[in-house]
Amino acid sequence: MEWTINGQRHAAEPDIRTTLLDLLREHLGLTGTKKGCDHGQCGACTVLIEGRRVNSCLCLAVMHTDDAIVTIEGLGTTAALHPLQRAFVAHDGYQCGYCTPGQICSAVGMLDEAAKGWPSHASADLSAPTLDRAEIAERMSGNLCRCAAYPNIVDAISEVAA
CATH class of the missing domain: 1.10.150.120 ([2Fe-2S]-binding domain)
Incomplete structure (x- = not known):
């Protein structure tokens, strides 16, 4: 499976029950998104999907293979902060x-x-x-x-x- 994250295509083969948060952190090494409560109550895992803010711990990664996903790593760099x-x-x-x-x-x-x-x-x-x-x-x-x-x-x- 593939995802478009921060403007780049990423491939992985996670279990179909893998959350978007766990895909980002554990499969793709994008650790800027944090795991706080893992229940959608704290917002630490918020990412942008098609421009809308979403708690990534509450959605399955397979639901978003066709969506543009932006994490904190995609907003800016140390040389050019958002x-x-x-x-x-x-x-x-x-x-x-x-x-x-x-x-x-x-x-x-x-x-x-x-x-x-x-x-x-x-x-x-x-x-x-x-x-x-x-x-x-x-x-x-x-x-x-x-x-x-x-x-x-x-x-x-x-x-x-x-």
Whole structure:
């Protein structure tokens, strides 16, 4: 089987019950995506599938052979960081860094959702949601940070959103 991950084709023959998270980490060596709870509750494993944020621990790899998958490794490099990666560094939006790849991938997807005008539960105006602190916090609520770097994470996302 083959997958398109970060713009490159990857081949592997995992068991059909293998999650996308385990394919990335154990079969392809893309260890930037982290395994947190393995139940879809923490967001550490968030990747982008066809531009949408997805908890990779909750989907089978075989379901996504025809999809474009982007992990943290595909967003930027050390020489050319993605704007959100730069903002996380500038605003100290991490402490231990374990949740950071999932936070950044989720933020990329969330900013795209907001740009498309998708409201959230915190949107005061459903026709034109604005990305204030409450809106960003609500939209990122599926990504947990055990170090409680939330104010800095919101600052980083706010900078890029502006």
